[in-house]
Amino acid sequence: MKLLIVEDEIQLLKSLEDFASKESYFYDSVATLQGALERVDLYDYDCIVLDINLPDGNGFELLEILYRKEKSHGVIILSARDSLEDKLKGLGLGADDYLTKPFYFSELDARIKAIIRRKQFKTNKLVNFANLVVDPDQHQVGLNDLENSISLTKKEFAILTHLINNHKRVLTKVALAEYIWGDYVDEAQSFDFLFSQIKNLRRKLVKAGAEVEIRNIYGVGYQIEEI
CATH class of the missing domain: 1.10.10.10 (Winged helix-like DNA-binding domain superfamily/Winged helix DNA-binding domain)
Structure with missing residues:
Protein backbone atom coordinates (compact mmCIF):
# COMPACT_ATOMS: atom_id res chain seq x y z
CA MET A 1 0.00 0.00 0.00
CA LYS A 2 1.52 3.28 -1.07
CA LEU A 3 0.56 6.79 -0.04
CA LEU A 4 1.32 10.24 -1.35
CA ILE A 5 1.28 12.81 1.45
CA VAL A 6 0.74 16.40 0.31
CA GLU A 7 1.11 18.83 3.23
CA ASP A 8 2.95 22.14 3.56
CA GLU A 9 2.91 22.47 7.36
CA ILE A 10 6.34 21.07 8.22
CA GLN A 11 5.45 19.78 11.68
CA LEU A 12 2.26 18.09 10.47
CA LEU A 13 4.09 16.66 7.45
CA LYS A 14 6.67 15.09 9.78
CA SER A 15 3.86 13.67 11.94
CA LEU A 16 2.16 12.21 8.86
CA GLU A 17 5.43 10.65 7.73
CA ASP A 18 5.96 9.13 11.20
CA PHE A 19 2.39 7.80 11.12
CA ALA A 20 2.89 6.23 7.68
CA SER A 21 6.12 4.55 8.78
CA LYS A 22 4.54 3.25 11.98
CA GLU A 23 1.62 1.75 10.04
CA SER A 24 4.02 0.15 7.52
CA TYR A 25 2.80 2.18 4.54
CA PHE A 26 5.17 2.96 1.70
CA TYR A 27 4.94 6.68 1.06
CA ASP A 28 6.22 9.72 -0.78
CA SER A 29 5.74 13.19 0.68
CA VAL A 30 5.71 16.66 -0.86
CA ALA A 31 4.91 20.15 0.38
CA THR A 32 3.78 21.81 -2.86
CA LEU A 33 1.19 21.40 -5.59
CA GLN A 34 3.93 21.19 -8.22
CA GLY A 35 5.63 18.41 -6.28
CA ALA A 36 2.35 16.50 -6.09
CA LEU A 37 1.73 16.91 -9.83
CA GLU A 38 5.18 15.53 -10.60
CA ARG A 39 4.64 12.51 -8.34
CA VAL A 40 1.25 11.51 -9.76
CA ASP A 41 2.70 11.72 -13.27
CA LEU A 42 5.49 9.34 -12.29
CA TYR A 43 3.89 6.92 -9.84
CA ASP A 44 0.62 5.20 -8.99
CA TYR A 45 -0.67 5.57 -5.42
CA ASP A 46 -3.29 3.67 -3.49
CA CYS A 47 -4.27 6.80 -1.58
CA ILE A 48 -3.35 10.49 -1.59
CA VAL A 49 -3.59 12.40 1.70
CA LEU A 50 -4.14 15.91 0.38
CA ASP A 51 -4.00 19.31 2.04
CA ILE A 52 -6.08 21.99 0.32
CA ASN A 53 -4.03 25.09 1.14
CA LEU A 54 -0.63 24.83 -0.54
CA PRO A 55 1.96 27.57 -1.11
CA ASP A 56 1.77 27.38 -4.93
CA GLY A 57 -1.92 26.54 -5.40
CA ASN A 58 -4.56 24.38 -3.79
CA GLY A 59 -5.50 20.74 -3.62
CA PHE A 60 -8.63 21.27 -5.69
CA GLU A 61 -6.38 21.85 -8.73
CA LEU A 62 -4.78 18.43 -8.22
CA LEU A 63 -8.22 16.84 -7.92
CA GLU A 64 -9.32 18.46 -11.18
CA ILE A 65 -6.25 17.10 -12.99
CA LEU A 66 -6.74 13.60 -11.57
CA TYR A 67 -10.38 13.74 -12.63
CA ARG A 68 -9.52 14.83 -16.21
CA LYS A 69 -6.87 12.12 -16.54
CA GLU A 70 -9.24 9.50 -15.07
CA LYS A 71 -6.66 8.54 -12.45
CA SER A 72 -7.87 5.99 -9.92
CA HIS A 73 -5.93 7.20 -6.87
CA GLY A 74 -7.99 7.26 -3.70
CA VAL A 75 -7.96 10.73 -2.11
CA ILE A 76 -8.53 11.93 1.44
CA ILE A 77 -8.64 15.70 1.84
CA LEU A 78 -7.12 17.10 5.04
CA SER A 79 -8.17 20.68 5.62
CA ALA A 80 -8.74 23.27 8.30
CA ARG A 81 -11.55 24.53 6.06
CA ASP A 82 -14.69 22.82 7.32
CA SER A 83 -17.33 24.62 5.28
CA LEU A 84 -19.97 22.53 3.58
CA GLU A 85 -19.13 24.25 0.29
CA ASP A 86 -15.50 23.09 0.43
CA LYS A 87 -16.51 19.55 1.36
CA LEU A 88 -19.01 19.33 -1.49
CA LYS A 89 -16.49 20.78 -3.94
CA GLY A 90 -13.80 18.29 -2.93
CA LEU A 91 -16.11 15.28 -3.05
CA GLY A 92 -17.61 16.52 -6.31
CA LEU A 93 -14.13 16.60 -7.87
CA GLY A 94 -13.57 12.96 -6.98
CA ALA A 95 -12.16 12.94 -3.44
CA ASP A 96 -13.20 9.85 -1.49
CA ASP A 97 -13.22 11.45 1.95
CA TYR A 98 -12.80 14.78 3.74
CA LEU A 99 -11.19 15.01 7.18
CA THR A 100 -11.14 18.30 9.06
CA LYS A 101 -8.04 19.36 11.02
CA PRO A 102 -7.28 18.65 13.80
CA PHE A 103 -7.87 14.92 13.49
CA TYR A 104 -6.95 11.64 15.16
CA PHE A 105 -4.39 9.53 13.32
CA SER A 106 -6.33 6.41 14.21
CA GLU A 107 -9.31 7.84 12.33
CA LEU A 108 -7.12 8.76 9.36
CA ASP A 109 -5.73 5.21 9.31
CA ALA A 110 -9.22 3.69 9.34
CA ARG A 111 -10.30 5.91 6.45
CA ILE A 112 -7.17 5.10 4.42
CA LYS A 113 -7.73 1.38 4.86
CA ALA A 114 -11.39 1.72 3.87
CA ILE A 115 -10.42 3.53 0.66
CA ILE A 116 -7.73 1.02 -0.21
CA ARG A 117 -10.18 -1.84 0.21
CA ARG A 118 -12.68 -0.11 -2.06
CA LYS A 119 -10.17 0.95 -4.68
CA GLN A 120 -7.87 -2.04 -4.86
CA PHE A 121 -9.77 -4.96 -3.51
CA LYS A 122 -13.36 -4.24 -4.53
CA THR A 123 -14.52 -3.73 -0.91
CA ASN A 124 -13.61 -7.26 0.18
CA LYS A 125 -11.64 -7.39 3.38
CA LEU A 126 -9.96 -10.64 2.35
Whole structure:
Protein backbone atom coordinates (compact mmCIF):
# COMPACT_ATOMS: atom_id res chain seq x y z
CA MET A 1 0.00 0.00 0.00
CA LYS A 2 1.52 3.28 -1.07
CA LEU A 3 0.56 6.79 -0.04
CA LEU A 4 1.32 10.24 -1.35
CA ILE A 5 1.28 12.81 1.45
CA VAL A 6 0.74 16.40 0.31
CA GLU A 7 1.11 18.83 3.23
CA ASP A 8 2.95 22.14 3.56
CA GLU A 9 2.91 22.47 7.36
CA ILE A 10 6.34 21.07 8.22
CA GLN A 11 5.45 19.78 11.68
CA LEU A 12 2.26 18.09 10.47
CA LEU A 13 4.09 16.66 7.45
CA LYS A 14 6.67 15.09 9.78
CA SER A 15 3.86 13.67 11.94
CA LEU A 16 2.16 12.21 8.86
CA GLU A 17 5.43 10.65 7.73
CA ASP A 18 5.96 9.13 11.20
CA PHE A 19 2.39 7.80 11.12
CA ALA A 20 2.89 6.23 7.68
CA SER A 21 6.12 4.55 8.78
CA LYS A 22 4.54 3.25 11.98
CA GLU A 23 1.62 1.75 10.04
CA SER A 24 4.02 0.15 7.52
CA TYR A 25 2.80 2.18 4.54
CA PHE A 26 5.17 2.96 1.70
CA TYR A 27 4.94 6.68 1.06
CA ASP A 28 6.22 9.72 -0.78
CA SER A 29 5.74 13.19 0.68
CA VAL A 30 5.71 16.66 -0.86
CA ALA A 31 4.91 20.15 0.38
CA THR A 32 3.78 21.81 -2.86
CA LEU A 33 1.19 21.40 -5.59
CA GLN A 34 3.93 21.19 -8.22
CA GLY A 35 5.63 18.41 -6.28
CA ALA A 36 2.35 16.50 -6.09
CA LEU A 37 1.73 16.91 -9.83
CA GLU A 38 5.18 15.53 -10.60
CA ARG A 39 4.64 12.51 -8.34
CA VAL A 40 1.25 11.51 -9.76
CA ASP A 41 2.70 11.72 -13.27
CA LEU A 42 5.49 9.34 -12.29
CA TYR A 43 3.89 6.92 -9.84
CA ASP A 44 0.62 5.20 -8.99
CA TYR A 45 -0.67 5.57 -5.42
CA ASP A 46 -3.29 3.67 -3.49
CA CYS A 47 -4.27 6.80 -1.58
CA ILE A 48 -3.35 10.49 -1.59
CA VAL A 49 -3.59 12.40 1.70
CA LEU A 50 -4.14 15.91 0.38
CA ASP A 51 -4.00 19.31 2.04
CA ILE A 52 -6.08 21.99 0.32
CA ASN A 53 -4.03 25.09 1.14
CA LEU A 54 -0.63 24.83 -0.54
CA PRO A 55 1.96 27.57 -1.11
CA ASP A 56 1.77 27.38 -4.93
CA GLY A 57 -1.92 26.54 -5.40
CA ASN A 58 -4.56 24.38 -3.79
CA GLY A 59 -5.50 20.74 -3.62
CA PHE A 60 -8.63 21.27 -5.69
CA GLU A 61 -6.38 21.85 -8.73
CA LEU A 62 -4.78 18.43 -8.22
CA LEU A 63 -8.22 16.84 -7.92
CA GLU A 64 -9.32 18.46 -11.18
CA ILE A 65 -6.25 17.10 -12.99
CA LEU A 66 -6.74 13.60 -11.57
CA TYR A 67 -10.38 13.74 -12.63
CA ARG A 68 -9.52 14.83 -16.21
CA LYS A 69 -6.87 12.12 -16.54
CA GLU A 70 -9.24 9.50 -15.07
CA LYS A 71 -6.66 8.54 -12.45
CA SER A 72 -7.87 5.99 -9.92
CA HIS A 73 -5.93 7.20 -6.87
CA GLY A 74 -7.99 7.26 -3.70
CA VAL A 75 -7.96 10.73 -2.11
CA ILE A 76 -8.53 11.93 1.44
CA ILE A 77 -8.64 15.70 1.84
CA LEU A 78 -7.12 17.10 5.04
CA SER A 79 -8.17 20.68 5.62
CA ALA A 80 -8.74 23.27 8.30
CA ARG A 81 -11.55 24.53 6.06
CA ASP A 82 -14.69 22.82 7.32
CA SER A 83 -17.33 24.62 5.28
CA LEU A 84 -19.97 22.53 3.58
CA GLU A 85 -19.13 24.25 0.29
CA ASP A 86 -15.50 23.09 0.43
CA LYS A 87 -16.51 19.55 1.36
CA LEU A 88 -19.01 19.33 -1.49
CA LYS A 89 -16.49 20.78 -3.94
CA GLY A 90 -13.80 18.29 -2.93
CA LEU A 91 -16.11 15.28 -3.05
CA GLY A 92 -17.61 16.52 -6.31
CA LEU A 93 -14.13 16.60 -7.87
CA GLY A 94 -13.57 12.96 -6.98
CA ALA A 95 -12.16 12.94 -3.44
CA ASP A 96 -13.20 9.85 -1.49
CA ASP A 97 -13.22 11.45 1.95
CA TYR A 98 -12.80 14.78 3.74
CA LEU A 99 -11.19 15.01 7.18
CA THR A 100 -11.14 18.30 9.06
CA LYS A 101 -8.04 19.36 11.02
CA PRO A 102 -7.28 18.65 13.80
CA PHE A 103 -7.87 14.92 13.49
CA TYR A 104 -6.95 11.64 15.16
CA PHE A 105 -4.39 9.53 13.32
CA SER A 106 -6.33 6.41 14.21
CA GLU A 107 -9.31 7.84 12.33
CA LEU A 108 -7.12 8.76 9.36
CA ASP A 109 -5.73 5.21 9.31
CA ALA A 110 -9.22 3.69 9.34
CA ARG A 111 -10.30 5.91 6.45
CA ILE A 112 -7.17 5.10 4.42
CA LYS A 113 -7.73 1.38 4.86
CA ALA A 114 -11.39 1.72 3.87
CA ILE A 115 -10.42 3.53 0.66
CA ILE A 116 -7.73 1.02 -0.21
CA ARG A 117 -10.18 -1.84 0.21
CA ARG A 118 -12.68 -0.11 -2.06
CA LYS A 119 -10.17 0.95 -4.68
CA GLN A 120 -7.87 -2.04 -4.86
CA PHE A 121 -9.77 -4.96 -3.51
CA LYS A 122 -13.36 -4.24 -4.53
CA THR A 123 -14.52 -3.73 -0.91
CA ASN A 124 -13.61 -7.26 0.18
CA LYS A 125 -11.64 -7.39 3.38
CA LEU A 126 -9.96 -10.64 2.35
CA VAL A 127 -8.57 -11.13 -1.15
CA ASN A 128 -8.64 -14.55 -2.77
CA PHE A 129 -6.37 -15.43 -5.67
CA ALA A 130 -5.91 -19.09 -6.62
CA ASN A 131 -5.41 -20.80 -3.24
CA LEU A 132 -3.96 -17.68 -1.62
CA VAL A 133 -5.90 -15.63 0.93
CA VAL A 134 -4.65 -12.09 1.56
CA ASP A 135 -5.59 -9.76 4.41
CA PRO A 136 -4.40 -6.30 3.31
CA ASP A 137 -5.15 -4.73 6.71
CA GLN A 138 -3.07 -7.19 8.71
CA HIS A 139 -0.39 -7.68 6.03
CA GLN A 140 -0.98 -11.43 6.09
CA VAL A 141 -1.13 -14.04 3.37
CA GLY A 142 -2.06 -17.68 3.81
CA LEU A 143 -2.75 -20.87 1.92
CA ASN A 144 -6.54 -21.49 1.70
CA ASP A 145 -6.96 -19.59 4.98
CA LEU A 146 -4.90 -17.34 7.23
CA GLU A 147 -4.25 -20.17 9.68
CA ASN A 148 -1.66 -21.50 7.22
CA SER A 149 0.22 -18.23 6.92
CA ILE A 150 3.24 -17.63 4.69
CA SER A 151 5.96 -15.54 6.30
CA LEU A 152 6.81 -12.65 3.98
CA THR A 153 8.87 -9.53 4.46
CA LYS A 154 7.21 -6.14 4.12
CA LYS A 155 8.49 -5.68 0.57
CA GLU A 156 7.66 -9.25 -0.49
CA PHE A 157 4.10 -8.74 0.71
CA ALA A 158 3.86 -5.42 -1.16
CA ILE A 159 5.15 -7.00 -4.39
CA LEU A 160 2.73 -9.93 -4.09
CA THR A 161 -0.36 -7.78 -3.43
CA HIS A 162 0.55 -5.35 -6.21
CA LEU A 163 0.94 -8.23 -8.67
CA ILE A 164 -2.38 -9.74 -7.56
CA ASN A 165 -4.15 -6.41 -7.86
CA ASN A 166 -2.82 -6.09 -11.42
CA HIS A 167 -2.95 -9.79 -12.36
CA LYS A 168 -4.63 -9.10 -15.71
CA ARG A 169 -1.66 -7.15 -17.02
CA VAL A 170 2.12 -7.28 -17.13
CA LEU A 171 3.91 -4.92 -14.76
CA THR A 172 7.23 -3.61 -16.01
CA LYS A 173 10.16 -3.95 -13.65
CA VAL A 174 10.38 -0.16 -13.54
CA ALA A 175 6.71 0.25 -12.57
CA LEU A 176 6.97 -2.47 -9.93
CA ALA A 177 10.18 -1.06 -8.47
CA GLU A 178 8.77 2.47 -8.42
CA TYR A 179 5.66 1.29 -6.59
CA ILE A 180 7.72 -0.38 -3.86
CA TRP A 181 10.75 1.92 -3.59
CA GLY A 182 9.49 5.24 -4.99
CA ASP A 183 12.08 7.93 -5.63
CA TYR A 184 14.92 5.75 -4.35
CA VAL A 185 14.72 3.80 -7.62
CA ASP A 186 16.32 6.77 -9.38
CA GLU A 187 19.47 6.21 -7.33
CA ALA A 188 19.75 2.50 -8.18
CA GLN A 189 22.42 1.31 -10.60
CA SER A 190 20.53 -1.89 -11.41
CA PHE A 191 17.37 -3.79 -10.55
CA ASP A 192 19.21 -6.49 -8.61
CA PHE A 193 17.32 -5.48 -5.45
CA LEU A 194 14.00 -6.21 -7.21
CA PHE A 195 15.20 -9.48 -8.70
CA SER A 196 16.35 -10.62 -5.27
CA GLN A 197 12.97 -9.85 -3.67
CA ILE A 198 11.05 -11.66 -6.41
CA LYS A 199 13.39 -14.67 -6.25
CA ASN A 200 12.78 -14.99 -2.49
CA LEU A 201 9.03 -14.48 -2.93
CA ARG A 202 8.85 -17.18 -5.60
CA ARG A 203 10.77 -19.61 -3.38
CA LYS A 204 8.43 -19.04 -0.43
CA LEU A 205 5.31 -19.44 -2.58
CA VAL A 206 6.57 -22.70 -4.09
CA LYS A 207 7.58 -24.07 -0.69
CA ALA A 208 4.13 -23.24 0.72
CA GLY A 209 2.34 -24.92 -2.20
CA ALA A 210 0.78 -21.77 -3.64
CA GLU A 211 -0.96 -22.42 -6.94
CA VAL A 212 0.44 -19.29 -8.55
CA GLU A 213 3.40 -18.45 -10.73
CA ILE A 214 5.19 -15.12 -11.02
CA ARG A 215 6.12 -15.18 -14.69
CA ASN A 216 9.01 -13.21 -16.09
CA ILE A 217 7.83 -11.80 -19.42
CA TYR A 218 11.19 -11.39 -21.16
CA GLY A 219 12.01 -7.79 -21.98
CA VAL A 220 8.77 -6.51 -20.42
CA GLY A 221 8.28 -7.37 -16.76
CA TYR A 222 6.28 -9.61 -14.44
CA GLN A 223 2.80 -11.06 -14.22
CA ILE A 224 1.22 -13.38 -11.66
CA GLU A 225 -0.93 -16.24 -12.90
CA GLU A 226 -2.91 -19.11 -11.42
CA ILE A 227 -1.53 -22.58 -12.17
